[in-house]
Amino acid sequence: xxxxxxxxxxxxxxxxxxxxxxxxxxxxxxxxxxxxxxxxxxxxxxxxxxxxxxxxxxxxxxxxxxxxxxxxxxxxxxxxxxxxxxxxxxxxxxxxxxxxxxxxxxxxxxxxxxxxxxxxxxxxxxxxxxxxxxxxxxxxxxxxxxxxxxxxxxxxxxxxxxxxxxxxxxxxxxxxxxxxxxxxxxxxxxxxxxxxxxxxxxxxxxxxxxxxxxxxxxxxxxxxxxxxxxxxxxxxxxxxxxxxxxxxxxxxxxxxxxxxxxx
Amino acid sequence: xxxxxxxxxxxxxxxxxxxxxxxxxxxxxxxxxxxxxxxxxxxxxxxxxxxxxxxxxxxxxxxxxxxxxxxxxxxxxxxxxxxxxxxxxxxxxxxxxxxxxxxxxxxxxxxxxxxxxxxxxxxxxxxxxxxxxxxxxxxxxxxxxxxxxxxxxxxxxxxxxxxxxxxxxxxxxxxxxxxxxxxxxxxxxxxxxxxxxxxxxxxxxxxxxxxxxxxxxxxxxxxxxxxxxxxxxxxxxxxxxxxxxxxxxxxxxxxxxxxxxxxxxxxxxxxxxxxxxxxxxxxxxxxxxxxxxxxxxxx
Amino acid sequence: xxxxxxxxxxxxxxxxxxxxxxxxxxxxxxxxxxxxxxxxxxxxxxxxxxxxxxxxxxxxxxxxxxxxxxxxxxxxxxxxxxxxxxxxxxxxxxxxxxxxxxxxxxxxxxxxxxxxxxxxxxxxxxxxxxxxxxxxxxxxxxxxxxxxxxxxxxxxxxxxxxxxxxxxxxxxxxxxxxxxxxxxxxxxxxxxxxxxxxxxxxxxxxxxxxxxxxxxxxxxxxxxxxxxxxxxxxxxxxxxxxxxxxxxxxxxxxxxxxxxxxxxxxxxxxxxxxxxxxxxxxxxxxxxxxxxxxxxxxxxxxxxxxxxxxxxxxxxxxxxxxxxxxxxxxxxxxxxxxxxxxxxxxxxxxxxxxxxx
Numbered sequence: 001x002x003x004x005x006x007x008x009x010x011x012x013x014x015x016x017x018x019x020x021x022x023x024x025x026x027x028x029x030x031x032x033x034x035x036x037x038x039x040x041x042x043x044x045x046x047x048x049x050x051x052x053x054x055x056x057x058x059x060x061x062x063x064x065x066x067x068x069x070x071x072x073x074x075x076x077x078x079x080x081x082x083x084x085x086x087x088x089x090x091x092x093x094x095x096x097x098x099x100x101x102x103x104x105x106x107x108x109x110x111x112x113x114x115x116x117x118x119x120x121x122x123x124x125x126x127x128x129x130x131x132x133x134x135x136x137x138x139x140x141x142x143x144x145x146x147x148x149x150x151x152x153x154x155x156x157x158x159x160x161x162x163x164x165x166x167x168x169x170x171x172x173x174x175x176x177x178x179x180x181x182x183x184x185x186x187x188x189x190x191x192x193x194x195x196x197x198x199x200x201x202x203x204x205x206x207x208x209x210x211x212x213x214x215x216x217x218x219x220x221x222x223x224x225x226x227x228x229x230x231x232x233x234x235x236x237x238x239x240x241x242x243x244x245x246x247x248x249x250x251x252x253x254x255x256x257x258x259x260x261x262x263x
Numbered sequence: 264x265x266x267x268x269x270x271x272x273x274x275x276x277x278x279x280x281x282x283x284x285x286x287x288x289x290x291x292x293x294x295x296x297x298x299x300x301x302x303x304x305x306x307x308x309x310x311x312x313x314x315x316x317x318x319x320x321x322x323x324x325x326x327x328x329x330x331x332x333x334x335x336x337x338x339x340x341x342x343x344x345x346x347x348x349x350x351x352x353x354x355x356x357x358x359x360x361x362x363x364x365x366x367x368x369x370x371x372x373x374x375x376x377x378x379x380x381x382x383x384x385x386x387x388x389x390x391x392x393x394x395x396x397x398x399x400x401x402x403x404x405x406x407x408x409x410x411x412x413x414x415x416x417x418x419x420x421x422x423x424x425x426x427x428x429x430x431x432x433x434x435x436x437x438x439x440x441x442x443x444x445x446x447x448x449x450x451x452x453x454x455x456x457x458x459x460x461x462x463x464x465x466x467x468x469x470x471x472x473x474x475x476x477x478x479x480x481x482x483x484x485x486x487x488x489x490x491x492x493x494x495x496x497x498x499x500x501x502x503x504x505x506x507x508x509x510x511x512x513x514x515x516x517x518x519x520x521x522x523x524x525x526x527x528x529x530x531x532x533x534x535x536x537x538x539x540x541x542x543x544x545x546x547x548x549x550x551x552x553x554x555x556x557x558x559x560x561x562x
Numbered sequence: 563x564x565x566x567x568x569x570x571x572x573x574x575x576x577x578x579x580x581x582x583x584x585x586x587x588x589x590x591x592x593x594x595x596x597x598x599x600x601x602x603x604x605x606x607x608x609x610x611x612x613x614x615x616x617x618x619x620x621x622x623x624x625x626x627x628x629x630x631x632x633x634x635x636x637x638x639x640x641x642x643x644x645x646x647x648x649x650x651x652x653x654x655x656x657x658x659x660x661x662x663x664x665x666x667x668x669x670x671x672x673x674x675x676x677x678x679x680x681x682x683x684x685x686x687x688x689x690x691x692x693x694x695x696x697x698x699x700x701x702x703x704x705x706x707x708x709x710x711x712x713x714x715x716x717x718x719x720x721x722x723x724x725x726x727x728x729x730x731x732x733x734x735x736x737x738x739x740x741x742x743x744x745x746x747x748x749x750x751x752x753x754x755x756x757x758x759x760x761x762x763x764x765x766x767x768x769x770x771x772x773x774x775x776x777x778x779x780x781x782x783x784x785x786x787x788x789x790x791x792x793x794x795x796x797x798x799x800x801x802x803x804x805x806x807x808x809x810x811x812x813x814x815x816x817x818x819x820x821x822x823x824x825x826x827x828x829x830x831x832x833x834x835x836x837x838x839x840x841x842x843x844x845x846x847x848x849x850x851x852x853x854x855x856x857x858x859x860x861x862x863x864x865x866x867x868x869x870x871x872x873x874x875x876x877x878x879x880x881x882x883x884x885x886x887x888x889x890x891x892x893x894x895x896x897x898x899x900x901x902x903x904x905x906x907x908x909x910x911x912x913x914x915x916x917x918x919x
Contacts, residue, residue, distance in 0.1 A: 001468075001469030001470060001473075002372075002469065005365055005368060005369055006369060008362075008365050008366075008369075009365055009366050009368075009369035009370075012362060012365070012366050012440070013366075013384065013385075015437070016384075016385065016388050016437070016440070017388065018403065019388070019396050019399035019400050019403060019437070020387075020388050020391065020396075020399075022399040022402060022403050022408075023391060023395060023396070023399050026399070026402070031810065032806055032809075032810055033786060033789050033790075033806065033807065033810045033811070034398065034401075034402045034407070034786055035402060035405060035406075035407025035408075035786055035789055035790030035792075036407060036789075036790070036810070050612075052612075053628065053630075074294075075294045075295050075298060076295070078291045078292070078294055078295065079291065079292055079294075079295040081291050082287075082288040082289070082290070082291030082292040083288075083292070085288070086285055086287055086288025086289075086291070087285040087288065088285050088288040088289055088292065089285070092547075092550060094292065094295075094296070094299075096543055096546065096547070097299050097303060097304065098295065098299060098303075099490065099494070099542075099543075099546065100303050100304075100307055100539065101303055102490070102491065102494045102495055103494050103497075103538065103539050103542040103543070104306075104307065104310065104535055104538075104539055105497075105498040105514075105515060105518045105519070105535055105538070106498060107518060107519050107522050107523075107531075108310055108518065108522070108531060108532065108535045109306060111522065111528070111639060111643075112306035112307075112309040112310050112313075113302065113306055114639075114640070114643045115306075115309055115643060116301075116302075116305055116306060116309065118643045118644045118645055123645060123647065124645075124646070124647070131302060132302075134298060134302070135298065135302045135303060138295065138298060138299075139491070140442070140491060142295065143446055143487035143490065143491060144445055144446045144449045144484075144487065145449070146483065146487070147446050147447075147449050147450040147481075147483040147484035147486075147487045148449035148450060148452065148453050148484070150450070150483040151449075151450045151451075151453035151454055151480060151481065151483060151484070152453045153455070167287070178453065181378060181379065181382070181448075181449070181452050182448075182449035182452060182453070184379060184382060185382060185445040185446075185448055185449050186445070186449070188382065188383070188386045188441075188445070189386070189441060189442065189445045191386075192386050192389040192390065192441060193442075195389070195390060196389060196392065196393045198393070202631075202632075202636055202640075203639070203640065203643075205629075206646075206647055207602045207627055207629060207646075207647035207648060208602070208627045208629065210629045210630065212392060213392050213393060213394065214630075215607070215630060216392050216394050216395070217394060217632050218606075218607040218630035218631055218632040219607040219608060219630070220394070220632060220781075220782045221606065221607070221632065221633075221781065221782075221799075221803075222606065222607055222608035222609070222801065222802045222803060224394065224395070224398055224783075228392065228394075228395045229395065229399075231391075231392070231395070232391035232392060232395045232396075233391075235390050235391055236387055236388075236390065236391060239383070239387050239390050240387070320903070320904060320906065321660060321663050321664050322635075322638060322639070322642065322660065322664065323642060323664075340914055340915060340918045343918050344918060398783065401783060401786075405787070405790060405792050406790055406791060406792050407786075407790040407792075423792045425787075425792065426777060426778050504737060504778075504779070504780070504782070505780075505782060505783065507778070508776070508777050508778020508779070508780070509737055509778045509779040509780065510773065510776060510778055510779065510917075512917050512918040516917075517914075517917075520739070520913075522635070522639070523633060523635030523636065523639075524635060524738070524739050524740075524913075525739075525906070525910045526635070526906065527910070
């Protein structure tokens with residue numbers, strides 16, 4: 001059974017990277033149209049570096065994505081901790097409310113958020129973008145962390161308290177380390193969601209704060225240009241680079257947490 | 264052995280430990296509550312108000328109160344649209360959660376050093392833009408890509424796979440996979456791996472171990488994955504159009520059209536409210552059923 | 563080993579990201595001394611070439627920010643919410659009327675304009691904007707048919723060919739209500755600008771008849787599909803994508819259907835309430851210059867509304883490309899699509915029924 005699982009998981013990873021491989025290959029495609037391969041060129045990379053609007057949009061997306069993901073993960077963690085470990089009432093109502101941004105179609109959410117922002121006199125820009133993105137990523141990070149928190153052995157907290165740890169110490173030195181991989185999962189998911197969001201961003205962005213996917217989506221009517229493949233390739237390379245910088249072993253040290261309890 | 268039984272009991276019964284006072288809990292929920300009230304509840308109320316408003320033919324609303332919008336929704340056209348969307352969402356949720364569980368389990372059972380790497384590997388494709396990836400799929404599955412010639416070479420007479428239901432299903436899986444993997448991983452990760460040894464020591468087959476130990480324990484994560492894939496799929500409109508041809512009526516497309524080309528925000532708001540009510544109802548029913556199962560098991 | 567990994571990784575990550583973000587945006591802030599003014603434009607992507615923007619910035623010292631939208635409706639929603647922050651907006655012809663009705667664009671003060679006479683006759687006092695009171699046309703095009711002759715096996719002449727069962731499964735219509743109805747109405751000999759409920763119902767029936775033959779409704783990548791032969795025939799807009807498809811594949815042709823086809827125009831309007839009127843008018847005057855308008859064709863493969871620009875276009879093959887500039891004789895039956903006003907509800911009913919059929 002384990003072997004079957006490994007095989008399928010491996011196939012899925014390959015599946016995940018097939019279009020990425022295609023994007024990389026086509027970033028060197030000399031043809032202007034996507035359905036034909038005409039030979040190799042670096043032309044699209046040159047165009048990409050000269051495209052200031054795309055560069056601005058990328059910077060906006062990175063800043064907003066990081067801010068929204070950090071906020072979302074922190075708030076999600078606090079909520080998960082409060083929901084799972086404390087005797088609060090109205091848990092179901094809270095969770096239902098958190099899920100609303102997922103259910104309501106983005107265009108409706110976007111328009112109503114814009115209505116609220118403009119009634120409150122808040123100018124659209126980075127702040128409204130980050131707020132909008134927190135709204136749509138909060139359900140994700142909260143659910144991920146609630147799930148992780150629920151599966152944690154509740155007696156661990158009790159054991160720590162019995163051994164004289166203060167609530168803060170229990171949280172910081174017992175719960176948090178065990179949650180680190182899940183925190184990373186919540187953060188990555190929130191960042192990726194924010195980074196790829198189109199519709200809510202349309203309505204919560206302001207002058208000069210167009211996000212990357214928004215910029216790309218607006219080129220659909222005039223046709224996506226191949227330079228976008230170059231952009232995709234570079235983003236993948238940059239992330240791979242980031243992994244190398246942080247260091248695989250470094251990551252393992254940060255995220256492995258305490259050794260699991262032996263039988 | 265003792266640890267196993269204690270842990271097992273604690274994780275399947277309602278915890279009999281003293282929960283600290285609720286006050287601290289409420290404080291922790293404050294930030295999220297603030298966000299929810301201001302940025303979720305208020306917008307939802309705005310949408311609710313608009314769903315009863317009179318549509319301004321120029322766009323926007325004229326205020327007022329009318330039940331016309333909801334009356335319009337009784338037209339069977341809307342039921343058909345909802346039906347199609349629910350079907351597509353259900354299919355996607357099932358596919359994503361099954362595949363997601365397999366991948367999450369795989370990652371959670373690797374060495375501690377490999378896990379973060381695998382997680383990041385899952386997310387990297389999503390840092391390229393969604394449209395760029397989608398168009399890559401269109402090229403790959405179309406007659407200009409490598410797949411069709413490959414299939415023809417093996418004797419399958421294939422024309423382009425775009426547009427097709429298969430293309431839509433694959434693309435939806437591709438788009439929602441991390442959303443399914445991450446919550447399930449987060450739950451599985453917190454499960455004591457000693458359980459697996461213990462289960463096999465007790466004579467359980469691999470399948471039984473999954474069905475009776477891991478899946479129930481990772482249930483919160485799996486439920487999250489189901490919700491996080493099913494619900495947003497109801498609102499997708501780009502993938503079905505680009506890879507499916509856009510001939511099927513879908514709620515996502517319809518609501519966007521209502522807000523834009525039709526300039527009928529009140530009707531769009533009403534339809535959104537219906538979808539919202541339907542989804543919340545489903546989630547409530549599912550939650551009640553889950554609680555029923557757990558309490559029945561415990562007794 | 564670890565250090566080498568880190569070095570490579572650091573170079574990759576930091577280098578790529580900073581090069582893309584800092585370098586590219588730095589190229590934009592080369593304002594001349596005293597450039598305290600700025601101009602915010604909300605426009606269609608790809609319709610304002612970089613050469614036009616940088617030329618304007620260099621001459622006036624005004625920093626230009628261009629944000630792009632994916633549809634007129636999105637643009638109108640953002641403007642309607644108030645305080646959008648934009649000074650100039652680029653609506654399509656039917657959107658101009660909608661913006662005017664909602665008081666979102668200002669009346670143009672002709673006395674501040676220079677070069678208005680450069681506009682081609684067709685775009686002076688057009689039906690969608692009497693007396694050019696609110697919009698100065700910039701780019702124009704047509705809605706017609708893009709087809710692949712290797713796939714169809716013969717020349718295509720009009721909308722009627724899009725109902726031909728021989729091409730079943732290889733036909734695409736635009737995923738846009740008014741655009742699809744152009745075909746549905748004109749193929750029945752009706753006017754594309756009709757507001758008669760009967761006419762619209764006839765067109766709806768015709769479109770429902772067509773649906774089983776369709777591969778789909780597509781406004782995004784129909785050009786690639788026709789180019790690769792995955793599609794034989796598609797309803798299409800003229801302009802950059804159609805031009806690219808025609809130039810890349812000699813089998814691909816763009817035609818105005820014999821039943822008429824329609825014209826579209828994208829114009830510049832001044833947003834109501836903007837304080838930046840000086841800069842806005844400087845922009846209007848700059849883009850009315852023939853040599854600047856010619857850049858639209860050379861750099862963006864779009865047809866310019868400027869009569870004087872035609873001879874200044876450097877690549878004349880673009881002027882004779884029917885996917886960009888439709889030949890005058892094919893436009894005799896073409897009309898401007900305007901907003902149907904109250905008749906919109908007839909279209910809506912029909913479209914909803916069509917999409918659910």
